[in-house]
Amino acid sequence: MSAATVSQQENRAAGLRYKLRLAFRDPTTLIGILAALLFAYLIIVPIVSLLVDAGRVQFGDERRIGTEPGAWTFYYINRALFSPISNSLFWTPLFNTLSVAFGAILISLSIGGPLAWLISRTDMLGRRWFATALIVPFMLPTWTFALAWSTLFKNRSVGGQQGWLEAMGLTPPDWVAYGQFPITVILALNYIPFFILLFGNALRRFDSQLEDSARMLGANSSTVAFRIIGPMMLPSLMSAIILAFAKCIGEFGVPYVLGLPVNYDLLATGLYRSISSRQTGVGAVLAMAIMMIGIIALLVDARVVRESRKFVTVGQKGAMARRSSLGAWRLPATGFAIAIFLISVALPLLTLILSTVMRVPANFNISNFTLDYWIGTNLEFVALRNGILLSSQMWAAAWNTLWIVGTASLCSGLLGLLVGYVVVRTPIWPLSAFLRQVTFFPYMVPGIAFAAAYLSLFAVQRGPIPALYGTAAILMLALIADQMPYASRAGISAMMQLGKDPEEAAQVAGAGWFRRMLTVVIPIQKGALVTGVLLPFISGIKGLSLFVILAVPATDVLTTFSLRLIDYNYSQAANAVVLIIAAIAYFGTVLAQKLTKTNLADGLGS
Amino acid sequence: MPTITLRNAEKSYGGTAVKAVRDLNLEIGDGEFMCLLGPSGCGKTTTLRMISGLEHLSSGEISVGDRVVDCVGTGTFVTAEKRGMGLVFQSYALWPHMTIERNTDFGLRLRKVPKAERQERVEKVMKTLGIDKYRDRYPSQLSGGQQQRVALARMLAVNPEVLLLDEPLSNLDARLRLEMRAELKRIHEEFKTTIVFVTHDQWEAMTLATSIAVMSEGELQQVGSPNDIYDRPANRFVAEFVGSPPINIIEVEDRNASALAGLAQSYFARTYPQIDGIGSVGMRPEALGFARDVRALPKGAINGEAVVTGVLPTGGSWIIELLTQQTKLFLTTHLPPQVNDGEKGFFYAKPEALHVFDAQGKRHIGADIQLRGEADPSAEGAAIRALA
Numbered sequence: 001m002s003a004a005t006v007s008q009q010e011n012r013a014a015g016l017r018y019k020l021r022l023a024f025r026d027p028t029t030l031i032g033i034l035a036a037l038l039f040a041y042l043i044i045v046p047i048v049s050l051l052v053d054a055g056r057v058q059f060g061d062e063r064r065i066g067t068e069p070g071a072w073t074f075y076y077i078n079r080a081l082f083s084p085i086s087n088s089l090f091w092t093p094l095f096n097t098l099s100v101a102f103g104a105i106l107i108s109l110s111i112g113g114p115l116a117w118l119i120s121r122t123d124m125l126g127r128r129w130f131a132t133a134l135i136v137p138f139m140l141p142t143w144t145f146a147l148a149w150s151t152l153f154k155n156r157s158v159g160g161q162q163g164w165l166e167a168m169g170l171t172p173p174d175w176v177a178y179g180q181f182p183i184t185v186i187l188a189l190n191y192i193p194f195f196i197l198l199f200g201n202a203l204r205r206f207d208s209q210l211e212d213s214a215r216m217l218g219a220n221s222s223t224v225a226f227r228i229i230g231p232m233m234l235p236s237l238m239s240a241i242i243l244a245f246a247k248c249i250g251e252f253g254v255p256y257v258l259g260l261p262v263n264y265d266l267l268a269t270g271l272y273r274s275i276s277s278r279q280t281g282v283g284a285v286l287a288m289a290i291m292m293i294g295i296i297a298l299l300v301d302a303r304v305v306r307e308s309r310k311f312v313t314v315g316q317k318g319a320m321a322r323r324s325s326l327g328a329w330r331l332p333a334t335g336f337a338i339a340i341f342l343i344s345v346a347l348p349l350l351t352l353i354l355s356t357v358m359r360v361p362a363n364f365n366i367s368n369f370t371l372d373y374w375i376g377t378n379l380e381f382v383a384l385r386n387g388i389l390l391s392s393q394m395w396a397a398a399w400n401t402l403w404i405v406g407t408a409s410l411c412s413g414l415l416g417l418l419v420g421y422v423v424v425r426t427p428i429w430p431l432s433a434f435l436r437q438v439t440f441f442p443y444m445v446p447g448i449a450f451a452a453a454y455l456s457l458f459a460v461q462r463g464p465i466p467a468l469y470g471t472a473a474i475l476m477l478a479l480i481a482d483q484m485p486y487a488s489r490a491g492i493s494a495m496m497q498l499g500k501d502p503e504e505a506a507q508v509a510g511a512g513w514f515r516r517m518l519t520v521v522i523p524i525q526k527g528a529l530v531t532g533v534l535l536p537f538i539s540g541i542k543g544l545s546l547f548v549i550l551a552v553p554a555t556d557v558l559t560t561f562s563l564r565l566i567d568y569n570y571s572q573a574a575n576a577v578v579l580i581i582a583a584i585a586y587f588g589t590v591l592a593q594k595l596t597k598t599n600l601a602d603g604l605g606s
Numbered sequence: 607m608p609t610i611t612l613r614n615a616e617k618s619y620g621g622t623a624v625k626a627v628r629d630l631n632l633e634i635g636d637g638e639f640m641c642l643l644g645p646s647g648c649g650k651t652t653t654l655r656m657i658s659g660l661e662h663l664s665s666g667e668i669s670v671g672d673r674v675v676d677c678v679g680t681g682t683f684v685t686a687e688k689r690g691m692g693l694v695f696q697s698y699a700l701w702p703h704m705t706i707e708r709n710t711d712f713g714l715r716l717r718k719v720p721k722a723e724r725q726e727r728v729e730k731v732m733k734t735l736g737i738d739k740y741r742d743r744y745p746s747q748l749s750g751g752q753q754q755r756v757a758l759a760r761m762l763a764v765n766p767e768v769l770l771l772d773e774p775l776s777n778l779d780a781r782l783r784l785e786m787r788a789e790l791k792r793i794h795e796e797f798k799t800t801i802v803f804v805t806h807d808q809w810e811a812m813t814l815a816t817s818i819a820v821m822s823e824g825e826l827q828q829v830g831s832p833n834d835i836y837d838r839p840a841n842r843f844v845a846e847f848v849g850s851p852p853i854n855i856i857e858v859e860d861r862n863a864s865a866l867a868g869l870a871q872s873y874f875a876r877t878y879p880q881i882d883g884i885g886s887v888g889m890r891p892e893a894l895g896f897a898r899d900v901r902a903l904p905k906g907a908i909n910g911e912a913v914v915t916g917v918l919p920t921g922g923s924w925i926i927e928l929l930t931q932q933t934k935l936f937l938t939t940h941l942p943p944q945v946n947d948g949e950k951g952f953f954y955a956k957p958e959a960l961h962v963f964d965a966q967g968k969r970h971i972g973a974d975i976q977l978r979g980e981a982d983p984s985a986e987g988a989a990i991r992a993l994a
Contacts, residue, residue, distance in 0.1 A: 018683065022683060502700075508659075509687075510717065524701070524702060
């Protein structure tokens with residue numbers, strides 16, 4: 001070796017040493033690496049394990065397939081996709097899922113789009129009030145409305161308390177009571193706020209000067225609408241559609257309540273059925289399908305959003321949002337908004353509330369009203385002997401909800417901020433990119449598929465990790481992973497907004513890393529931290545799909561408790577529990593908005 | 607107090623070949639008020655951040671006194687918090703969740719200065735900067751100028767040996783800026799701190815600095831006193847960047863380039879045949895004169911016919927726009943001009959006021975030579991730079 005190459009090697013070694021010293025000059029990188037490992041385990045490993053499940057012989061199937069458990073096989077994929085029963089296992093649920101999703105989006109778009117415009121760009125009466133009132137469904141669990149629907153329209157083909165219409169002597173046909181029609185309508189009502197929020201936001205930001213410039217050059221209203229406003233609004237509209245679609249795909253509660261009685265399966269309920277009948281292999285195939293649809297939708301969305309970025313710089317300074325005058329249409333427009341409010345908020349909630357205080361459905365005599373289902377004792381004819389507020393099961397479930405979801409939310413809020421910090425600060429960009437993407441990944445995986453993945457990974461002991469199924473830990477881990485997209489996004493954007501300067505100022509003043517975290521970063525990010533904990537908490541308590549797969553009676557939470565009451569056909573109590581959940585979710589959201597002075601809509605688009 | 611030395615300092619970002627700072631050698635002496643001056647994107651802020659330790663080098667070395675603080679070759683890197691410097695950010699970067707007083711005493715608390723001394727020092731620096739009455743307010747309740755003072759107070763409170771300032775005046779209005787300039791100059795004299803100041807504003811640099819380092823595209827162009835920079839620019843970039851209205855440049859490399867180029871070439875061929883390879887000639891606006899009559903022209907001056915195309919008052923002085931041989935020239939004067947638009951006459955510049963650059967334009971090669979104009983051989987004016 002010549003002297004030149006030796007010194008070259010020394011130079012390289014010194015350079016490497018220098019880089020290492022820089023990378024580890026503060027704990028950011030170390031924390032980043034630990035976080036990356038944690039999320040690889042919480043997010044990537046379960047999904048890989050699920051994929052593997054779909055391709056290997058599951059325990060209990062060895063005789064049917066004729067090989068050892070764990071051997072590679074196409075049996076499940078075959079069974080789900082090509083076998084004689086593939087129709088009822090996969091293709092029909094897939095078709096149902098897609099037709100429900102498209103139908104729901106079509107309805108919610110055609111109602112939510114005009115409402116968004118009315119609220120953000122016109123002089124409709126009571127715009128401010130509607131802006132809040134119409135997004136209430138967004139804060140409630142989706143199947144609240146499914147329960148309200150079945151309270152009203154349930155017919156005699158299912159046992160338990162009658163629906164109101166049936167009680168009044170009108171038997172609703174099955175297609176009104178169950179299956180595709182009600183599921184589509186309920187999901188549509190649920191996604192209207194989505195369009196009001198996302199599309200309305202884009203409309204609000206649209207600069208009237210752009211419109212004016214076109215007018216000055218001689219464009220008439222339709223040219224302005226089709227050539228200027230339309231093209232600029234299209235990306236955000238597309239984005240809203242796709243996000244609603246992705247949410248629709250994983251929807252579990254609504255089809256469970258309204259589809260199961262007539263065997264109307266969606267992919268999510270099919271998956272639940274497979275898992276509860278111990279067909280984990282087929283369940284894995286279904287979960288994969290749900291995941292694939294979610295991923296495709298989100299990739300399309302990413303593309304659309306990237307397109308729309310091109311428009312972002314337009315209309316920054318002097319942006320004006322002018323409102324059109326509705327003229328003679330002002331009252332009809334207001335009437336339309338009121339009608340939607342009544343149908344999507346007032347009527348369902350009122351129905352649910354009344355159903356919990358009436359003995360016999362649809363009998364409005366004073367004597368028929370009772371508070372027994374809430375606070376009664378020694379009830380003879382229903383599944384619980386005491387009213388719901390006096391039931392120890394309810395309080396156990398509430399306590400479980402609080403501490404399981406609370407702990408998970410606290411962890412994900414802190415982890416989110418930490419991820420945000422590392423992503424924004426680490427000098428090692430692959431680490432930053434990996435963390436950013438891995439924490440966002442669960443967003444593409446509907447909760448029910450994710451729950452299936454967790455079940456597949458943690459059902460048995462693996463290495464040093466004991467079997468977690470049946471413990472609260474599995475719920476917490478799954479919740480944390482499921483909530484990371486929101487938490488990390490919140491953390492990243494908070495850290496981006498903060499910028500480097502305040503921290504660097506402290507650094508120059510002589511503060512080491514821990515001191516900077518404690519005295520500068522965390523105090524400034526207090527608000528972001530609160531949101532980062534509170535929002536996952538709200539989505540966690542109203543969430544159903546994770547729990548329905550992963551919870552056992554010992555870890556019953558409010559949502560699964562309510563679901564069980566439905567199974568017992570004790571709908572008054574089920575409705576009461578859902579109302580309790582809705583109240584917590586609603587007031588929690590309001591509190592979060594008050595505390596942080598933010599708008600729900602801002603956190604949605606990201 | 608220490609001298610800051612940068613040796614062959616280089617910085618590139620994200621493995622790209624583009625260098626934000628290239629082969630920078632700079633010495634900042636004890637007690638100096640050094641301005642890093644250049645257009646945006648020239649690497650001046652990067653240089654400042656490398657000195658502070660917030661940014662690391664890609665190659666080269668930085669030392670403060672005898673202590674090497676950053677050296678890629680030996681793998682040494684002292685983090686910003688251990689360098690004991692002060693840095694005032696362009697955005698001020700006040701901590702929004704702390705009162706003015708807590709912002710100011712942050713550094714002293716970190717250094718565990720006893721309470722009595724801490725209070726005394728904070729008091730003093732807040733009084734000096736006139737922010738003591740806002741002590742219990744939060745940064746968002748202060749105006750830009752007040753925030754700027756807090757940012758300064760926060761750094762001065764710990765009495766750093768080196769104070770780094772990153773365009774701290776750029777967000778202030780004109781009057782406040784003037785006030786703060788005076789304040790900074792006073793602070794420099796009072797605290798005897800070494801100050802490194804980044805700015806793109808030439809007047810700020812001229813009025814404040816004891817020496818100026820002009821940078822362009824990551825490269826150091828010239829280091830010198832403000833007068834050096836203005837009167838003896840090392841190259842065309844410096845000559846053109848400093849001065850407003852900008853220096854008048856005549857390209858003479860190709861005599862056919864313009865009629866004025868031909869004029870200048872024949873002037874130099876006639877008067878200074880010993881100078882070879884002239885690329886361009888610069889004339890500061892205030893060194894130009896205008897004469898109505900050919901007989902009023904000073905001897906030995908370069909001159910040519912010109913038409914007045916505009917008289918622009920700037921308050922106390924005037925800019926006169928001249929058109930000569932299809933080339934526009936700017937002339938400034940502090941005497942009320944006795945000319946009108948469209949008037950014909952002659953422009954002239956005395957030989958000692960000419961700046962001569964070689965064909966490479968930017969780069970300065972060759973030594974000073976004295977141009978011996980017939981007009982005044984012993985002119986005390988600036989030396990003229992040219993090829994020997």
